[in-house]
Amino acid sequence: MRKISFSDAINEALREEMRRDPRVIVTGEDVAGGATIRGFERRDAWGGVFGVTRELVSEFGRDRVIDTPISESAYLGAAIGAATQGYRTVTEIQFLDFIGVCLDQVVNQAAKLHYARGSKGSGIPLVIRAMVGAGVRAGGTQSQSFYSAMAHFPGIKVVAPANPADAKGLMLASIRDQDPVFFMEHKGLYETSGEVPEGEHLVPLGRASVVREGEDVTVVAIARMVQVAERAADLLKAEGIGVEIVDPRTIAPLDYATISASVAKTGRLVVVDEDTPRCSVASDIVGLVASRDFDALRSAPSMVTAPHTPVPAAPELEDAYTPDADQVMAAIRKVVA
Amino acid sequence: MNTTSITDEQMVGLFETMTLIRVFEERVHSLFQDGELPGLLHLCSGQEAVAAGVMAHLGAADMITSTHRNHGHALAKGVSPASMMIELYGRSGGTNDGKGGSMHIADASVGHLASGGIVGAGVPLAMGPAQAAKLDGRPDVAVTFFGDGGAQQGTVLESMNLAAVWALPAIFICENNLFGQATPVAYASAVAPHQRAEGFGLPSELVDGQDAVAVFEAAGRAVSRARAGNGPTFVECQTYSYHGSWEGESKRSYRLPEVETDFRTRDPLRILDERLADSLQGWADIRDQIEEDMHDVVDQAVEAGRNAPRPDPAAGLVGVYADELVDVDRDGLSTY
Numbered sequence: 001m002r003k004i005s006f007s008d009a010i011n012e013a014l015r016e017e018m019r020r021d022p023r024v025i026v027t028g029e030d031v032a033g034g035a036t037i038r039g040f041e042r043r044d045a046w047g048g049v050f051g052v053t054r055e056l057v058s059e060f061g062r063d064r065v066i067d068t069p070i071s072e073s074a075y076l077g078a079a080i081g082a083a084t085q086g087y088r089t090v091t092e093i094q095f096l097d098f099i100g101v102c103l104d105q106v107v108n109q110a111a112k113l114h115y116a117r118g119s120k121g122s123g124i125p126l127v128i129r130a131m132v133g134a135g136v137r138a139g140g141t142q143s144q145s146f147y148s149a150m151a152h153f154p155g156i157k158v159v160a161p162a163n164p165a166d167a168k169g170l171m172l173a174s175i176r177d178q179d180p181v182f183f184m185e186h187k188g189l190y191e192t193s194g195e196v197p198e199g200e201h202l203v204p205l206g207r208a209s210v211v212r213e214g215e216d217v218t219v220v221a222i223a224r225m226v227q228v229a230e231r232a233a234d235l236l237k238a239e240g241i242g243v244e245i246v247d248p249r250t251i252a253p254l255d256y257a258t259i260s261a262s263v264a265k266t267g268r269l270v271v272v273d274e275d276t277p278r279c280s281v282a283s284d285i286v287g288l289v290a291s292r293d294f295d296a297l298r299s300a301p302s303m304v305t306a307p308h309t310p311v312p313a314a315p316e317l318e319d320a321y322t323p324d325a326d327q328v329m330a331a332i333r334k335v336v337a
Numbered sequence: 338m339n340t341t342s343i344t345d346e347q348m349v350g351l352f353e354t355m356t357l358i359r360v361f362e363e364r365v366h367s368l369f370q371d372g373e374l375p376g377l378l379h380l381c382s383g384q385e386a387v388a389a390g391v392m393a394h395l396g397a398a399d400m401i402t403s404t405h406r407n408h409g410h411a412l413a414k415g416v417s418p419a420s421m422m423i424e425l426y427g428r429s430g431g432t433n434d435g436k437g438g439s440m441h442i443a444d445a446s447v448g449h450l451a452s453g454g455i456v457g458a459g460v461p462l463a464m465g466p467a468q469a470a471k472l473d474g475r476p477d478v479a480v481t482f483f484g485d486g487g488a489q490q491g492t493v494l495e496s497m498n499l500a501a502v503w504a505l506p507a508i509f510i511c512e513n514n515l516f517g518q519a520t521p522v523a524y525a526s527a528v529a530p531h532q533r534a535e536g537f538g539l540p541s542e543l544v545d546g547q548d549a550v551a552v553f554e555a556a557g558r559a560v561s562r563a564r565a566g567n568g569p570t571f572v573e574c575q576t577y578s579y580h581g582s583w584e585g586e587s588k589r590s591y592r593l594p595e596v597e598t599d600f601r602t603r604d605p606l607r608i609l610d611e612r613l614a615d616s617l618q619g620w621a622d623i624r625d626q627i628e629e630d631m632h633d634v635v636d637q638a639v640e641a642g643r644n645a646p647r648p649d650p651a652a653g654l655v656g657v658y659a660d661e662l663v664d665v666d667r668d669g670l671s672t673y
Contacts, residue, residue, distance in 0.1 A: 105458070
């Protein structure tokens with residue numbers, strides 16, 4: 001199978017859905033990027049700050065690939081309103097960190113409009129693309145991974161792909177979903193490549209993936225942390241420890257059944273998450289396992305997360321902030337001891 | 338003063354809508370005082386001319402977004418009074434099946450997209466239907482209502498700019514009722530809300546919101562401009578809320594008696610009644626009949642509210658998500 005990058009996989013998903021469904025549109029800051037300059041109407045300047053939406057405007061035009069002012073509340077609100085009129089907007093807020101300026105539109109409008117309409121509701125189909133993750137030395141306001149905050153709200157779905165194939169498949173499924181979906185893109189994954197099926201490749205929301213099987217410990221890892229967990233698992237083979245890695249893929253609604261089945265098999269749990277530890281997806285998963293599958297546990301579950309600090313900028317500080325394979329291995333050794 | 342283009346028939350229509358709103362709101366006021374209605378209610382008695390004057394230009398394909406003070410907008414847009422009253426009673430089968438209550442009344446089938454308890458939050462939502470109408474090449478418009486309080490929110494200002502740069506068929510109706518809760522607009526806003534519009538590139542008007550004909554005409558100009566593809570308009574309507582911000586507040590402590598008296602003297606129904614008395618033969622009989630009819634409509638709505646079944650508590654668990662491909666349980670977990 002051909003290999004393409006995580007970034008290209010998302011781009012391909014957007015392109016295929018826009019070809020298939022004329023009501024799919026893309027909005028956000030610089031998603032065309034310069035195409036609003038006179039004479040540049042079909043020319044592609046940026047295609048998003050990291051180029052994920054590049055060359056969409058040249059194929060679909062400015063009516064479907066629409067640059068916005070830096071007014072997240074206004075264009076997110078427009079996307080929600082357009083969702084009630086048959087449009088499916090894939091809107092980009094660039095960094096998840098920016099959600100603070102428009103959070104109301106997410107948690108009180110997108111999340112609740114369908115519910116409040118009672119039996120007359122027909123959904124709010126909408127995808128909000130947001131970049132997460134440390135590693136680009138950007139400091140505390142363009143590096144966070146607080147997807148747990150979005151997952152807190154009933155009515156919102158949250159996905160966080162860890163590889164190019166899932167990025168494409170989850171994007172297709174997110175666009176076709178009838179509900180608002182946060183699509184979390186880890187910056188550190190954009191240039192990674194992997195096998196991605198051509199054409200229709202749907203990965204259903206709400207289904208975890210068992211990335212590798214093992215007998216001794218279940219490691220649940222999210223987004224870029226799946227790579228970190230795989231490296232740790234490779235290294236621990238020499239020590240005779242069999243690591244089973246579960247990638248939730250969708251954070252809300254969480255596929256707890258797959259995690260539960262894995263813990264039933266291994267009896268041990270480590271959750272690896274780049275987010276800070278308090279009220280996090282990691283603490284949520286540990287809590288679920290402790291309350292529902294306590295009897296299956298042979299040792300206390302462990303969390304490997306960032307510390308409870310902002311993301312620092314300097315390379316040494318940021319590297320120390322981000323969970324790595326050594327920390328994951330240490331946690332695994334402790335729970336299997 | 339008959340220099341206007343409005344017809345007698347249109348004025349009668351406005352009077353009918355405004356009477357429905359007034360009778361409905363006064364009945365809700367007394368039902369709440371009697372302890373019959375639950376909830377946090379924001380009534381619009383005194384502001385009827387704005388809802389009626391704007392909505393007279395709109396059809397079901399024209400979308401509106403409203404505020405926490407939304408009963409008048411909903412009734413004027415054609416939402417069923419009985420359906421609304423059932424919702425206010427917290428019963429089953431109303432506009433929102435008990436999941437919305439007073440502040441979230443909406444009915445997309447008549448073009449009422451959303452109301453809500455977050456001041457200024459409905460304004461960005463209206464940009465969506467405006468954008469959709471424009472992309473589809475339809476002549477439909479979107480109208481968003483907000484108060485003088487909402488006018489201080491960044492969401493409103495962002496939306497004004499977005500509507501201007503995207504040349505959307507959007508109409509911003511600022512209902513300036515002098516107070517954002519108990520804070521006077523003169524304190525909260527350095528200039529009158531409509532004065533900001535020019536800086537955003539939006540045509541704007543300031544109208545007497547107690548005069549339904551003035552509102553009707555200003556809204557007509559704005560709607561025509563939007564339908565013709567000439568972009569958004571901002572209309573500030575100066576009005577007054579007789580019942581204050583919410584039911585049960587101690588409003589007398591912050592309202593000047595002379596302002597209250599002034600607005601009650603310029604009651605929107607009275608102003609329109611006087612116009613019709615000057616203009617239409619036999620108006621008094623028509624007026625009496627309208628008032629009787631609207632009382633009947635509201636009586637029936639109250640009966641519908643009282644008789645509607647109480648919701649099954651389990652109904653609150655349904656409808657968090659629309660998509661049926663992924664089932665979600667009570668704890669938010671996927672159950673495929």
